[in-house]
Amino acid sequence: MESLLEDTRKQLMELAEPTYRDFSAGLLPGTENILGVRLPALRRMAKQLSKGDWAAWLEEFGRESRVSFEETMLAGMIIGGTAMPLEERFERIKGFLPRVDNWSICDSLCVSIREADSHREKYWAFLEDYFSAREEFFQRFAFVMATDHFLTSEYITLVLDRLDDFSHPGYYAKMAAAWALSICYVKFPEETFPRLCQSRLDDFTFQKALQKICESRRVDDATRAKIRNLKRRTL
Secondary structure, three states: OOOHHHHHHHHHHHHOOHHHHHHHHHHOOOOOOOOOOOHHHHHHHHHHHHOOOHHHHHHHHHHOOOOOHHHHHHHHHHHHHOOOOHHHHHHHHHHHHHHOOOHHHHHHHHHHOHHHHHOHHHHHHHHHHHHHOOOHHHHHHHHHHHHHHOOOOOOHHHHHHHHHOOOOOOHHHHHHHHHHHHHHHHHOHHHHHHHHHOOOOOHHHHHHHHHHHHHOOOOOHHHHHHHHOOOOOOO
């Protein structure tokens, strides 16, 4: 009898597009075993799997040492979006994060966790250790979660505090922090501008944050000029 994961693999192979695989590989350098299945199709598959024996599917996935990019994406979507007790989701996220090795799977997991918006206090407590984790994608997870779910009047100061303390050499962690800081400014300019003026961020992350602010359509020309004046002159 065919296993749940084997059935999923057959469906993925039917949906795979070589041209899209090559396109995706260009956006995900270093990521292996990409089949080339488009994101809307993966979302539909994850939704369908969530209606069945998703726990058994995840158990099969967890036993596999070599899986495709798309299978890992599906696992993240199931863990993030399927109805389950809060503590169970936390445990499943903890077990899944070590398998995250690219920005796409990380960010898709974060956006899938919609319940964070209605359980912010517990989710913030869950995220605390990840903001200072040594692993690059653990930190990216924390800052993307902050951007997706915690840019509110209640949490903006806490998010800015974590950004003040950000320190990681990894490119994808830095980009997540830069993006988070830029959105903080767009949504809460009065609270964020003083932090920019006194920022201790490394030059790359700081300059990227300024760049992303200036690229925002919600920022006017006068504000762009003010932000550009903060740019550090580096050799």
